[in-house]
Amino acid sequence: MRHYSVSELLSKDIAFPEVEVKGWVRTFRANRFIALNDGSTLNNIQCVVDFENFDEALLKRVTTGAAIHITGELVESQGKGQKVEIQVKTLEVLGDSDPEEYPIQPKKHSFEFLRENAHLRTRTNTFSAVMRLRSALSYAVHKYFNEHGFYYMHAPIITGSDAEGAGEMFKVTSLDVNNLPKNGSDKVDYSKDFFGKETNLTVSGQLEAETYAMSLGKVYTFGPTFRAENSNTSRHLAEFWMIEPEVAFMDLAGNMDLAEDFLKFVIKYVLDNNRDDLEFLDKRQQDEDKKKPQAERSDMTLIEKLKFITDNHFKRVSYTEAIDILRNSKPNKKKKFKYIVNDWGCDLQSEHERFLVEKHFKCPVIIFDYPANIKAFYMRLNDDGKTVRAMDILFPGIGEIVGGAQREERLEVLKQKMAALNIPEDELWWYLDLRKYGTAIHSGFGLGFERLVMFVTGMCNIRDVIPFPRTPQNAEF
Ligand code: 4AD
Ligand code: MG
Numbered sequence: 008m009r010h011y012s013v014s015e016l017l018s019k020d021i022a023f024p025e026v027e028v029k030g031w032v033r034t035f036r037a038n039r040f041i042a043l044n045d046g047s048t049l050n051n052i053q054c055v056v057d058f059e060n061f062d063e064a065l066l067k068r069v070t071t072g073a074a075i076h077i078t079g080e081l082v083e084s085q086g087k088g089q090k091v092e093i094q095v096k097t098l099e100v101l102g103d104s105d106p107e108e109y110p111i112q113p114k115k116h117s118f119e120f121l122r123e124n125a126h127l128r129t130r131t132n133t134f135s136a137v138m139r140l141r142s143a144l145s146y147a148v149h150k151y152f153n154e155h156g157f158y159y160m161h162a163p164i165i166t167g168s169d170a171e172g173a174g175e176m177f178k179v180t181s182l183d184v185n186n187l188p189k190n191g192s193d194k195v196d197y198s199k200d201f202f203g204k205e206t207n208l209t210v211s212g213q214l215e216a217e218t219y220a221m222s223l224g225k226v227y228t229f230g231p232t233f234r235a236e237n238s239n240t241s242r243h244l245a246e247f248w249m250i251e252p253e254v255a256f257m258d259l260a261g262n263m264d265l266a267e268d269f270l271k272f273v274i275k276y277v278l279d280n281n282r283d284d285l286e287f288l289d290k291r292q293q294d295e296d297k298k299k300p301q302a303e304r305s306d307m308t309l310i311e312k313l314k315f316i317t318d319n320h321f322k323r324v325s326y327t328e329a330i331d332i333l334r335n336s337k338p339n340k341k342k343k344f345k346y347i348v349n350d351w352g353c354d355l356q357s358e359h360e361r362f363l364v365e366k367h368f369k370c371p372v373i374i375f376d377y378p379a380n381i382k383a384f385y386m387r388l389n390d391d392g393k394t395v396r397a398m399d400i401l402f403p404g405i406g407e408i409v410g411g412a413q414r415e416e417r418l419e420v421l422k423q424k425m426a427a428l429n430i431p432e433d434e435l436w437w438y439l440d441l442r443k444y445g446t447a448i449h450s451g452f453g454l455g456f457e458r459l460v461m462f463v464t465g466m467c468n469i470r471d472v473i474p475f476p477r478t479p480q481n482a483e484f
Contacts, residue, residue, distance in 0.1 A: 411452020
């Protein structure tokens with residue numbers, strides 16, 4: 008007898024005399040119909056029990072959440088909505104689940120409640136769909152870069168530098184192994200660090216990726232990054248995953264082309280390969296939408312939104328042009344934007360970004376050539392002396408999804424920029440070496456993976472697209 012996943016069984020349309028399946032009970036109806044799910048697919052397989060043939064005490068243990076093992080015959084289903092079902096021959100309860108205590112009842116739970124039960128929330132349709140999509144997107148990321156000649160580089164998690172120069176780092180502290188007490192009475196000097204210098208968890212793998220781009224040509228990183236920014240929003244995590252390609256001999260225009268092509272590819276990948284989960288989340292979102300007042304409802308379904316991305320050009324506009332548009336716009340009929348009108352050089356706020364993407368252009372927007380003073384030290388200074396070759400990609404409903412730049416490849420200019428920001432040269436001597444030995448123009452960007460998963464799944468809170476979210480005052484699991 009062969010063991011099948013529920014997904015394999017549901018894709019069969021012929022009868023099989025003997026099959027075997029294991030999973031968790033979603034519901035057990037009328038002492039007869041078990042809806043069984045094993046995570047392989049959104050759908051449950053119906054397992055039909057002839058209760059006369061089974062011990063009553065055993066059937067009592069078939070409760071929501073219990074793990075069971077079933078053997079039986081795969082037959083054409085009499086019920087609606089499924090082609091096949093299992094006529095149960097043997098039934099074994101592998102792990103009981105007390106129905107009085109099990110938190111995931113067969114009903115709609117709030118996302119807040121499920122966040123408190125993050126260890127069990129993937130037993131619901133919504134979270135299993137989200138996490139299968141997260142997995143598929145991650146595969147698509149590797150597939151894209153592999154098919155385009157990139158090498159996957161593992162950037163270090165513990166670093167001695169602040170890649171973004173924003174000072175939002177988690178410090179790494181440790182016991183110095185060379186300084187352990189010898190006879191138990193000596194005090195340990197905890198302040199002396201393991202590495203002999205201050206270190207932190209990485210905020211970005213970019214600087215290290217640049218070193219590899221300047222030898223392997225085309226590389227990307229895809230790993231966890233950490234930011235101690237105290238922003239409790241629906242778009243920020245203290246630990247998030249970032250994808251950072253870096254390419255030698257590529258300028259800012261090439262960087263924009265790469266980012267656009269890459270985003271379209273990964274979104275098309277899930278449209279082509281994860282239809283069930285997307286359709287489920289799409290329907291869910293439409294149901295939620297119906298509860299909202301007309302003005303707040305979205306004008307596209309989730310799948311339409313994804314197709315819109317793959318089928319349309321992203322609008323490219325300079326920061327200066329964007330400011331002009333904002334200056335001349337009235338977001339709410341009468342009033343203009345409060346500031347921005349006078350202030351070339353200030354950063355765009357999320358209300359500005361939303362206006363540009365959702366009201367003005369009504370498509371994804373790439374803003375480039377930002378003022379140097381609001382961007383990181385490593386960005387290539389333009390000839391005007393006041394803007395840098397930066398680019399941010401803004402998505403509807405998400406805001407900034409990608410941040411990138413052409414890098415400053417000129418040693419002297421880079422040194423001047425670092426000096427102006429009090430970044431010591433001896434901290435980044437290796438980074439400066441790249442500009443000493445065979446420097447060349449190069450560019451790259453960072454895509455916040457969770458923001459991509461939010462966009463693709465339609466989830467509104469970033470805490471709901473990562474298994475165990477880390478946010479201020481929250482690291483329960
Ligand atoms: O714009 P950021 O800070 O850029 C960098 O880190 C560059 N070193 C990337 C590069 O050029 N290689 O971050 C890049 C992206 C943002 O656009 C956003 O999508 C995401 O990372 N991001 C966050 N996502 C979740 N939580 C946070 N706290 C995030 N901070 C940035
Ligand atoms: Mg940014």
